Amino acid sequence: MEKMLVFGHKNPDTDTICSAIALSELKKAEGLDVEAVRLGELNSETEFVLKSAGIDAPRLVQTVSNEVNTVCLVDHNEAQQSADDISDVTIHTVIDHHRIANFETADPLYYRAEPVGCTATILLKLFAEKNVEISKVVAKLMVSAIISDTLLFKSPTSTAEDRTAAEKLASIAGIDLEAYGMEMLRAGADVSKKSVAELLLDAKEFDMNGHKIEIAQINVVDEEDVLTRMNEVEPVIQKAIADKGLDLYLFVITNILTNDSVGVAMGTETNAIEEAYKVKLIDGKTKLAGVVSRKKQVVPVLTEIFSK
């Protein structure tokens, strides 16, 4: 079979990068010609993970149809989160843990989504089902993905399966889950050296009943580290709104120690935030108590508001 590229979403996070590498290792073990690639710059948490595992980042690509006819997706399915030319290639496999939307194929495919906290938790099952051994390095990548997506099991997206998978992978990787996990999350939450663009790196765009919504999220150990820089951040968000014709931009600043967030909303539809969370925005900002998961506590809530 001809070569396939394996990749996660734009604005890659730790799960997207690590699961792309893990799925490519699984496919290679099955004798397929695959390469893990990425659609954007690494964040500091993922840089920490790759350095700690001692492997290079997947190659950065802008488009995929110039290289291959067939691709495998991890950690996403919505076209606007994927390669710009995703409609020009055949999707062979999807391994994901998100809702399904804006996704269509002409042919049957392998699609495995489970409502768990992390793509890597599903991949661990696939390795077992296909009887492929997981190397120490890949196990470290996979457990890092789970720690990242579940905020070390603090996120409401975290399931019992994620914890069991992480414990098994930590054992293969030979790491202390709690100690390594906190070190990794703190590395990602250190915003002191981040540019404004990096603060907004983890942004995903959604189509909600015809409304264009972008939701960015960043993990911090103190939200003031970001809020004091909003004078620099705001023009960048306003530019994104103008350039992409967004109706709403929500920037979620999540404190990994308190497990609360501050939401900063801009655009013409900020009233959706007030309606969704029964809050009043003050200077476009509001506390979102207990909100740490974009997938579970933001996207479905806003989808419902915009479906009315």
Next chain:
Amino acid sequence: MEKMLVFGHKNPDTDTICSAIALSELKKAEGLDVEAVRLGELNSETEFVLKSAGIDAPRLVQTVSNEVNTVCLVDHNEAQQSADDISDVTIHTVIDHHRIANFETADPLYYRAEPVGCTATILLKLFAEKNVEISKVVAKLMVSAIISDTLLFKSPTSTAEDRTAAEKLASIAGIDLEAYGMEMLRAGADVSKKSVAELLLDAKEFDMNGHKIEIAQINVVDEEDVLTRMNEVEPVIQKAIADKGLDLYLFVITNILTNDSVGVAMGTETNAIEEAYKVKLIDGKTKLAGVVSRKKQVVPVLTEIFSK
């Protein structure tokens, strides 16, 4: 957890009915409150299968949201093939082997699609993964589904996995795969007692780049048995085109002994058939040599034509 309904597509076939029952048995074994239901009348092949297995047909329903909030789908995902009020319920699980299209959820879900010939082949894996024993009756339903969807392994949709699964299930069910399979297919292909509506029962509607296409298929042992009745069939197809605003209606008459089909095309876009298969329609009819699979040999080919 509150009760869920499990069902396959409208105009149910043997896989849709049998896989709905099999998935509901699996979910029951996991302690869930589920009921298999159906969205339409049984075809004669499925009637033969249920009678042979000694169980009743799932209950017929018109809508689902009046009964439950949550459902599981087998053997389909496209909204227009599902319950009319599918958008009013939450989809918990999908087990399917078709392309993904016109399918969207607000929340993460369990979605398992594999490019195999039959939903039941995937279900057999799930029973194994969840360590649930398959009863003799459910095994007979599942092997019947595989025989039906693969035309006893003659269809190009049939994979090595389907054959292995069928052999395993035949062994549990205590049947001779070839003998039972041919008997079952012949029962379904006997069109002598079928009304015109029954000839067109296995019809599925597709949206192809804004074009509305309906594709019906029937298995026969002699295509003349249907072609001689086209004077009755044609007005019914024309009515469907008018009522639903279809651009193209393709009726595929598949000979299960020769593994060829005759295609009868009506509507404003019949030239798509000529372009897709490099044929000339004569009186709206053409031989489709070697074509037995709507999923693999009709839908992708037409999707490509209409994507231009």
